[in-house]
Amino acid sequence: MxxxxxxxxxxxxxxxxxxxxxxxxxxxxxxxxxxxxxxxxxxxxxxxxxDFSGWFYILGEGDCASVEACQEAGVAVFAIGNFLMAVINFLIIAFVVFMLVKMVNRVKAAAEKPEEVAPEVKSGPSELDVLLEIRDALKKA
Missing domain, CATH: 1.20.5 (Single alpha-helices involved in coiled-coils or other helix-helix interfaces)
Incomplete structure (x- = not known):
């Protein structure tokens, strides 16, 4: 193991x-x-x-000035603003990471740029040479 x-x-x-x-x-x-x-x-x-972080609804009984005050007092709070700020921050971070990855991929592609490949030169007889040989062989037969 x-x-x-x-x-x-x-x-x-x-x-x-x-x-x-x-x-x-x-x-x-x-x-x-x-x-x-x-x-x-x-x-x-x-x-x-x-700043959406101040947008919240008190679900229980209590009167609080902020989400943090409600949470410290043990009051149930629907903190929609904190959630919206987290979503907005996520979208911004995702876009920034996307741009960074795109830039890194562009740099990597430039570094791995393939070299120019020379056209292949055929070795041996051309098609015309082969046909001429066949013709000459048929004449002799």
């Missing part, structure tokens, strides 16, 4: 996946900062600073 585990871990796919997960975790911090610190403020500038 230990040998099987060693074989499993030593496979290239497992190691590639592990590296991908580690890079992905580090990359998440970069993308989150890009969205939160650079893109969201620009979007806020165009939308007049709309």
């Amino acid at each position: 230990i040998n099987e585990f060693k074989d499993f871990i030593a496979k290239g796919n497992v190691m590639d996946m592990a590296v991908g997960i580690i890079i992905g975790a580090a990359f998440t911090a970069i993308v989150t900062s890009l969205v939160g610190d650079l893109i969201n403020p620009i979007i806020g500038l165009f939308t007049g600073g709309i």
